[in-house]
Amino acid sequence: MNKPLNYAYYPGCSSTGTSLEYDMSSRAVCAALDINLTDVPDWSCCGSTPAHTVDHSLSSALSARNLDQVASMGLDSCVSPCPSCLANLKTAKHRMEDAGFRDKVNNLLDKPADTRVETKSVLQILVEDYGIENIRKKVVKPLTGLVVGAYYGCILNRPAELMQFDDLEHPMAMDNIMEALGATVVPFPLKVECCGASFGIPRKDVVMRLSGKLLDTAHGIGAMALVTACPLCQMNLDMRQNQINKANGSKHTMPIFYFTQLMGLALGLPEKELGIGKLCVSPRNVLDAIDANLKEKAA
């Protein structure tokens, strides 16, 4: 790399709970690639879906403050692993371009917020700033024999005008990373379909149907595992896989990785640093198969 990559890091609340392993692996992978992440000081929740469904200015006030915190760090870009946080941060920046809205939000804050910083996802900086070819060079333990599908979910690159990343209907960022790590990528046709998201709480049946379809399709195309880049997608597919099986009469035992976890493994990082043990559906069989393949190759 020519110049060091420095970013403010906004973990988001999920990173402190359900997606702890996403946070761990994101930090570990960036450290291994000499990408410097500095935590945003005194960050607060982005408000997630509940905030913006109630009040746009309150929701943006939360994000605007977080962006202002980044600006105060002297950095011009911020990364977040979570697409939902990302959408809120980007939406706030976009809405704050309107003078009327900006005044409204600034009235809610202690001081006017500087929202000029850019926000990107961890996936985006790895693909666009670090580069697939550079990742390929760093692989020490290729994921040989792993047949994987990449699942992006519905908000990682939508709406296109706001997110400005990858193809709207057919994103390839994770597919390309997985290919660079040595895995066999099967084209996953439902890569931008919705998993049911937060309907897991009020309308579980919706998640059972939508996420069930994702698992059925992944199984149908011969994927051993799926990779995701979203805490909510991962949770619905992983944590709820048993519920899905029960509701749909299916028998899936498909591991659902964060893409950063598989990157960490390929970069030779220990499983513990990547939170592999925190996955609900055990990836043991799949990981053992990779190891066996590697040994076979070596022999």
Place this chain on the structure above:
Amino acid sequence: MPVLKGKELRIVGFLCNWCSYGGADTAGVGRFNQPTDLRIIRVPCSGRIDPLFVVKALMNGADGVLVSGCHPRDCHYAEGNFYARRRLEIMQRFLPVLGYEAERFEYTWVSASEGQRWQQVVASFTDQIHKLGPAPKIIGPQAADTLNQMAAAL
């Protein structure tokens, strides 16, 4: 007729027959509302426009002058709009020397199909002239005011 006080300023437009005059017609056919300040003089080609027409309009009391021709490479006479561009570009740079803001003059390209674009051009140019206000008059009843202002400035 005199300019409608408080409502309009005097804006003169020179439009080529083939593209922009047609574009203004298309805007009319499409009922695209426009400010009423502009008066259009039809010429065969923007290349027919002598820069002195523009200067003459301003000196005789116009507050703004707009020229519109065919898009580059679309000229009905192959290259008239290129001549227009050269001449008018240079003329515009001399306007401040004569005491007129350069923004009182603008040239643009509008094709016969671009009714909507013509509406935008007229609206934004009219707006621009209204922001500048009336141009200094050097002939007619207000000429004395201008002279007094100039004297005071010296």
Place this chain on the structure above:
Amino acid sequence: MKIGVFVCHCGSNIEATVDTAAVAAASREFPDVVFATDTMYTCSEPGQDEIVAAIKEHNLGGVVVASCTPRMHEQTFRRTVERAGLNRYLFEMANIREHVSWIGKDRESNTNKSVDLVRMATEKLMRNRPLYSKKFDINKRVLVIGGGVAGIQAALDCADGGLEVVMVEKAPTIGGKMAKLDKTFPTVDCSSCILGPRMVDVAQHPNITLYAYSEIEEINGYVGNFEIKVKKKATYVDWDSCTGCGICMEKCPSKKATDTFNEGIGKTTAINIPFPQAIPKKAKIDPDFCTKIQKGKCGVCAKLCPSGCINYEMQDEFVTEKVGAIVTATGFDLFDWSIYGEYGAGRYPDVITSLQYERMLSASGPTGGHIKRPSDGKEPKNVVFIQCVGSRDKSVGRPYCSGFCCMYTAKQAILTKDHLPDSQSYVFYMDIRAIGKLYDEFTRRAMEEYDTKYIRGRVSMIYPQGDRLLVRGADTLMGAQVEVDADLVVLAVGAEAAAGAGELAEKLRISYDSYGFYMEGHPKLKPVETNTAGVYLAGACQGPKDIPSSVGQGSAAAAKVLGLFSKDQLESDPQVSVVDIKRCIGCGKCIQTCPFGAIKEMEFRGMAKADVIETICQGCGICTSTCPQGAVQLQHFTDNQILSEVNALCRF
């Protein structure tokens, strides 16, 4: 000059927002105006009679009509004043409809503006001089650009009318899009049976010269006398001796060339004849795929050709043709649908375009008329048609309706059932637009007799499931999501302006809209004319059109050309530049700037002077604004005339 002013109400078009009586009253105060009135419809017969009567009664020397745009009725009123014995150029128009009443509702401002425009017109009119046309000889040959069904119709009508026709076609064969169709709606009769004989007629007509695989390089001149430079693209086959036997095509070892005629369904040989009924039936080599041209080895076709017409060294050739009129019939191209990510953006082989499907349905097509999935060659059971792909969709910059897709989709659904009785067709549509004789009855038949399931709604996603495709969309009538298992998806891809339409328009000096379709002279009254004299339009180059409309326009354009050529000489436009020899200093600047070479140097008493060749001058006036002496003046648009308009406006 005694001037009469007529202010038109245009029914309520002008009167509703302009006080025409007040405009007339104000006009009476203008210098030289001796008569002014407002009339209901100035262009109507009584309206025109009123002008004639007023000219006689008041002994008028000039007339101003304040009404619509001069682009609409200037010619009409020029004829009116001529009927009353005035020179046609002693007439001016003030455009108080398109430029006033239609673009604002403020009656005070509109009336005020109208008075200004009338004043401008009268001031100019006072400086108008009678002008007289000259006659010039014309070349009674016509160029038809494009050999689709519209161009063929225009060419044959002109040729049958006794004119010599030059037809230039970009592709190696004429026939255009229609030649690719299997059947036509609403009669379901065979396309090539209708078009084929017409194509043969073109080839055999003694009055038609056909340049296939050729393009327009350059157009010079003007109505009556155009000079066209045609580029004959290298075919690597001497077409004068090629008999179209096809032996070369049978034996060519390079079989991976793009099959443009078959819309990329299947491949063809590097040397090929597009299809058996091609006109001209001549072989040409695709140099990108020819092993001999690419690698210097092979030469099989040259060895086998019985007439020895292969020439690997052939270069593009240029020929010049002189014509008096041009019919542009360049047609349309299909919208590039790969922008639609939700339809797979081209990733799924079993999602094809309607024109590809048409080639598949055709007995002379690459599948011999069998419907086969491109992926595995199997017969499909469920066929899903999606309409409005690249039509009526602002998000892809195509807000217009392509007009014919509803009809050809219904036709293809019917043909699907004919070919595969066990199949089931589904059509996702937005609205059914079947405005034409027997059209709605036809779409009804597709639904009722052929059991095609019409679903009103858009498709949100197509994705593979097993070896089939799952098509998911909305049924907006049921308010439900629908999913259809499809074996084949056919996209009713909309029409867009033909590739290169803009460049050709620049050569023809005609206007085109923001989508690249050519502008007609008037949307109602001049559907096949352009604003450039002697250039006419036919078919889909002016906007998407089905076959009957294209043919109708072909004939209409031919009628216009035959009308134009019914006289042996045309009248030149007298609005040309003249040189005042006393003022001319012979600097030659006007000679340099004239885009048409219409000014030459002459000698007058030993001094150099400029001289305008009247029949070449097009009246742009560039010379007038170039001349440092004001010696060259464009008549009817002299410096004094334009400045009088400026002064009429800027008096306060």
